[in-house]
Amino acid sequence: MAVLEVEGLARHYGEREALRGVSLSLGAGETLVVFGPNGAGKSTLLRVLATLLRPHAGTVRVLGSSLPEDAWSVRGRIGLLGHEPLLYRELTARENLRFHARLHGVPDARVELLLSAVAMSARADEPLRALSRGMVQRVAVARAVLHEPELLLLDEPNANLDPVAVELMEPLIGAASGCTRVICSHDPSGGLAEADLVLGLRAGRTAMARAAADVDSAAIAELYR
């Protein structure tokens, strides 16, 4: 069964078209990597798939449910890691994760497990504003996978992470997570290594949609010219 089925998706902000005519299909356990220059519509695509933005045209089915009509039925099955960590700066990492755990009906034991998995147990009681951006990103990863989502939507997930942290995150948001993933990336080689499918966006339109095996770094670089 396709986890994502998108056909002719359009979304605009006022007069500006952020997405137009985007179509894709993604099976369970597969990874779609989305490339494109700044403003191409990558983040908008993720927010539509996450049910946070309504599609203005086209059909969108996520985990078998049509958006926006049945959005309620897929909330709690999606993990979103965007540019914003979706965490409160004045709360500690532990307080933030416990807050989200309550909202998802997840036991506190999983919070401790994830704090340890992202190597943040020692700093878990410091307010987020006192942590580096990389540390906040680790907590954001823990927040995104807290409820064991089936679909991960990741917008440049390795931003601000050092190489050790990237390895730490692998079991949570990498291929080993077993989740179906949509990843926005600007890193051709790293992105292609993760991808089963590649979607290239330019000015909100599909510029490339192929199996990853048929794409090389030069083709990705071409998207940015």
Added chain:
Amino acid sequence: MKAEVDAPPRVKAPADVSAVDGPAPADASARTPRGPGIGVTVGALLRKELLVELRTLESVPGMALFAVTTFVVFHFALNRDTIDGDEAAGILWVTLLFAAILGVNRLFVADADQGGFDGFLLAPVNRTAMFVSKALALLAYLVVLELVAVPAFSLLLLGPSLAQAFPGLLAVLLLGDIGVAVIGTLVAALAVRTRARDLLGPLLALPLLVPVVIGCARASSPLLSIAHATGPPARWLLSLGLYDLVFGLIAFALFDFLLED
């Protein structure tokens, strides 16, 4: 152009955090599949709300300071040692209203600026929980405000004894606070996603809160007069209660739509 799936989906190992970090908790399977009940959600949101306010002190101290400063200004501007009756009730409630607006304007700012809305919207929870928790938080801020402002008002301006007025005044304060909390939360949610939220919030809130202020002032006036009444006029209490109820229902019906894209 449609992305084609050329190869069959790969079979991958399930998520296994335990490989990194020891065994998974025994009760992991006990998570609620459809999300928590509204009580748990309200509790979590309210706790977060109060924790953020305690750490930042962005709302309540400002509200209290504004109210006390206003009473001091009135004390000198009126050039009178004491006031009572309609005058006292009017000054008390208009001051409380403007102080409350400061809290209303800050109510959703942390959520809008730090992604709290998105985090909440991604959870499988009843969205009314956010309205209830925000209204309860604002109610708590108003109670703290009044714990400071009402004694200060008595000290700086009020002629008759506050002790005699207090039991009746408590009922008026409670109904007034509920009205301000309900309407303030609704308006704050409406304004926070606009660019002119600092202006739009008060512009929308003040006209809607005028009936609350009128009702509270009329109900308080006999209590704050020299020959003070034994209790507030029942018709004004009833009007306030009805106004609170109507806006509570309006908020219940509209709030989900305010959170939608």
